[in-house]
Amino acid sequence: MAKQFSIPALALSALMATGISTQVLAHGDVTPQGVNTEGLTPLGEEWADTNPYRKPSDDFERAAEIGASAYNQNCARCHGLEGISGGIAPDLRLLTPDFDGDEWYKYRVINGAVRDGKVYMPKMADYLSQEALWAIKTYLDVRHDEME
Numbered sequence: 001m002a003k004q005f006s007i008p009a010l011a012l013s014a015l016m017a018t019g020i021s022t023q024v025l026a027h028g029d030v031t032p033q034g035v036n037t038e039g040l041t042p043l044g045e046e047w048a049d050t051n052p053y054r055k056p057s058d059d060f061e062r063a064a065e066i067g068a069s070a071y072n073q074n075c076a077r078c079h080g081l082e083g084i085s086g087g088i089a090p091d092l093r094l095l096t097p098d099f100d101g102d103e104w105y106k107y108r109v110i111n112g113a114v115r116d117g118k119v120y121m122p123k124m125a126d127y128l129s130q131e132a133l134w135a136i137k138t139y140l141d142v143r144h145d146e147m148e
Contacts (some may be wrong), residue, residue, distance in 0.1 A: 018048060022085050032124060033073040043130045048112070050102045053138045060138065067139030070132055074124070080135035083143040089121075097141035105140075 004051035041061045043052060071083065078089040084093035095101035112123035124133060 020140050025046050032069075032127040033120070034066065035066065035070040035073070035128055035135070037129060037131040037135060040066065040131050040135065041057060043134070045130075047106060047130055048134065049106075051097070051134050051141065052100055053134050054141060055073045063135040063138040065141075067135035067137070068131070070128070071136050071139050074128070078121070083140055093143040093147055095137075095140055097144055098124065101144075103138050104138065116139075 040053065053059045057063070071079075072081070075092070076082075079092050080086050080089070083091065083093040092105075092110050095105055108121065109124040109128075113121040113127065
């Protein structure tokens with residue numbers, strides 16, 4: 001004979017399952033994925049002030065390719081696929097491909113973002129190389145240009 005469950009018990013079970021699944025999908029402490037920057041000119045330890053892989057750099061095409069993959073692995077979960085934000089995190093396509101956009105980007109990837117003691121963006125430079133991060137900016141520059 002099949003066991004009968006009351007409607008309140010079923011509702012409680014469904015509510016608990018939903019709560020557990022949201023915990024599994026929450027941002028939490030996520031370690032960024034490594035990025036293979038083979039083929040890009042090494043940049044050294046000191047950070048460049050502007051994107052060294054921007055056009056007309058010889059590294060532009062390779063950096064844009066690496067940046068697209070690195071962005072989708074490490075940034076898209078918060079900033080949206082192809083740089084198109086869903087409204088919670090900034091739309092990174094809006095960063096200008098110039099000193100001002102690079103300055104904001106560099107500051108944020110080095111320092112991260114913390115509000116009220118909560119990490120909204122990790123210090124990505126602690127996990128990814130300067131080459132990988134400038135490759136991501138190169139990809140974002142391409143996305144910016146596609147918007148115009």
